[in-house]
Amino acid sequence: MxxxxxxxxxxxxxxxxxxxxxxxxxxxxxxxxxxxxxxxxxxxxxxxxxxxxxxxxxxxxxxxxxxxxxxxxxxxxxxxxxxxxxxxxxxxxxxxxxxxxxxxxxxxxxxxxxxxxxxxxxxxxxxxxxxxxxxxxxxxxxxxxxxxxxxGFSTAVDIVTEALDRLHTTAESHDRALVVEVMGRDAGWIALEAGIAGGADVILIPEIPFDLKKVCDAISRRCRRGRHFSIVVVSEGAFPAGGSKVLQLNAKQNFGVERLGGVGHFVAGEISQCLDMESRTVVLGHVQRGGTxxxxxxxxxxxxxxxxxxxxxxxxxxxxxxxxxRSLVTVEIEEAVAGLKRIDPAGELIKTATELGISFGN
CATH class of the missing domain: 3.40.50.450 (Rossmann fold)
Known part of the structure; x- marks a missing residue:
């Protein structure tokens, strides 16, 4: 019919x-x-x-x-x-x-x-x-x-990974810390998977509040090993322990939805200050959503x-x-939206990244 x-x-x-x-x-x-x-x-x-x-x-x-x-x-x-x-x-x-x-x-x-x-x-x-x-x-x-x-996730991770590949050469040429802010809101999946794939040195995600001193310590250790540059990937919803998310607009200003953005600049500024090291911020923004x-x-x-x-x-x-x-199933919509799927701080991906020498600032 x-x-x-x-x-x-x-x-x-x-x-x-x-x-x-x-x-x-x-x-x-x-x-x-x-x-x-x-x-x-x-x-x-x-x-x-x-x-x-x-x-x-x-x-x-x-x-x-x-x-x-x-x-x-x-x-x-x-x-x-x-x-x-x-x-x-x-x-x-x-x-x-x-x-x-x-x-x-x-x-x-x-x-x-x-x-x-x-x-x-x-x-x-x-x-x-x-x-x-x-x-x-x-x-x-x-x-x-x-x-x-x-x-959409696979494409976003590919785009961020390609950007990290490109940023490695310019960071190394200038002995800089490059802080790359990526999307993800309250979940750090893009930052984590692209950070691993792109060889990041520090990954900051909402699920693990970070300590800026420990971020700087991780970069200092690289410098002592003769690696005078670092790549820091930070998810837009990441925040320091005891602190709060960095917002462009709060929920009241934006029809009930927070607009995140700015944590990359915050982290880069703190790195420059505590290490006397030149740092730059790259905000990939909507390029992660666009294209093929x-x-x-x-x-x-x-x-x-x-x-x-x-x-x-x-x-x-x-x-x-x-x-x-690898199979398709159906689920109640109510169950699908009952809460966000977030990264387990004790999960296998975090352990893999840690064994690779990546710091989460904790």
């Missing part, structure tokens, strides 16, 4: 999003004869309009290797707390009833929500309001529970997209696809 299904991409952009869209369209349109409707700009497209685009086989042709998302996305469009400007002030309003009404108006029988923690939390609540939802987990941060890996997805991310995203269609066919709503080992 023919169906109409809708799909949106929410939250920050991520390598592999277009591969998911392609997987969904190929599995739904070509294999089952269904119709796929794309929602533009995440949940914003259901708050306003609705704003939709037809996703047929021609619409997804040639997008497998493209970064970003052809549907657009938004990380501010929470329909349960939507920013509305009135009388010169911005207040947060619950417009979820309008979203449900707009979803029903497009004639779709199910919604595939592709996104991270925030997007899936919204999807779960919409499912409770009667919108049949299937979730597809996405984030470069790799911090979603119940899935071993999220697509890796082969691993293309494959995983394609698998997730195809499985999402199969879940709709089975009526497996209120759940998300996930990777467990």
């Amino acid at each position: 023919s169906k109409t299904i809708a799909i949106l991409t929410g939250g920050g952009d991520c390598p592999g999003l277009n591969a998911v869209l392609r997987g969904v369209v190929r599995a739904a349109v070509l294999q089952r004869g269904w119709r796929v409707v794309g929602i533009e700009d995440g949940f914003d497209g259901l708050v306003e309009g609705p704003r939709t685009v037809e996703l047929d086989s021609a619409a997804v042709r040639g997008i497998l290797h493209r970064g970003g998302t052809i549907l657009g996305t938004s990380n501010r469009g929470n329909p349960f707390a939507f920013p509305v400007r009135e009388g010169g002030e911005t207040r947060l309003v619950d417009v979820s009833a309008r979203v449900v009404e707009n979803f029903r108006s497009i004639g779709a029988e199910a919604l595939i929500a592709v996104g991270g923690d925030g997007t899936l939390k919204i999807a779960r609540r919409l499912n409770e309001l009667g919108v049949p939802v299937v979730g597809v987990p996405k984030t470069i941060d790799n911090d979603l529970r119940k899935t071993d890996v999220t697509f 997805p890796s082969a691993l991310d293309r494959i995983l995203a394609s698998r997730f997209g195809v499985e999402a269609v199969a879940m709709i066919e089975r009526g497996d709503f209120g759940r998300a696809v996930a990777l467990r080992g």
Whole structure:
């Protein structure tokens, strides 16, 4: 029986999003004869309009290797707390009833929500309001529970690793400490895995509060061995023991979401001061999200997209696809967003890095 299904991409952009869209369209349109409707700009497209685009086989042709998302996305469009400007002030309003009404108006029988923690939390609540939802987990941060890996993570690690390879030569040429700030919010997966792959000397992550004196001691030991440069990788959510995260904007200033950033400059300044050593900061920022997805991310995203269609066919709503080992499983969305997947400070990856001589400033 023919169906109409809708799909949106929410939250920050991520390598592999277009591969998911392609997987969904190929599995739904070509294999089952269904119709796929794309929602533009995440949940914003259901708050306003609705704003939709037809996703047929021609619409997804040639997008497998493209970064970003052809549907657009938004990380501010929470329909349960939507920013509305009135009388010169911005207040947060619950417009979820309008979203449900707009979803029903497009004639779709199910919604595939592709996104991270925030997007899936919204999807779960919409499912409770009667919108049949299937979730597809996405984030470069790799911090979603119940899935071993999220697509986008592999590409981000590759990008950071390549940057570290390039920075080694300039750091060594000038006898500098180079502090590289990477994304990850409250989980240090990108910093840890790219730091190991890229030969970092110090890795600072949110899961292990750091002592600046111990960071400087680790760099000093390298200098005494004749290595007069160091590479320090710091996750944006890392913070000193007894201190707090460095923010660009607090939650009140940014519609309920903290905007991290600046810890790299803080650490570099402290290194310069305590060691009388020239240091520089490199903030990789959104370059980690952009560009061509890796082969691993293309494959995983394609698998997730195809499985999402199969879940709709089975009526497996209120759940998300996930990777467990090398196999796909489905999990309750509520379980997937119950907390963040963070690094175990006593885990094998930390032990490996320590044996390699990497300092965590602890």
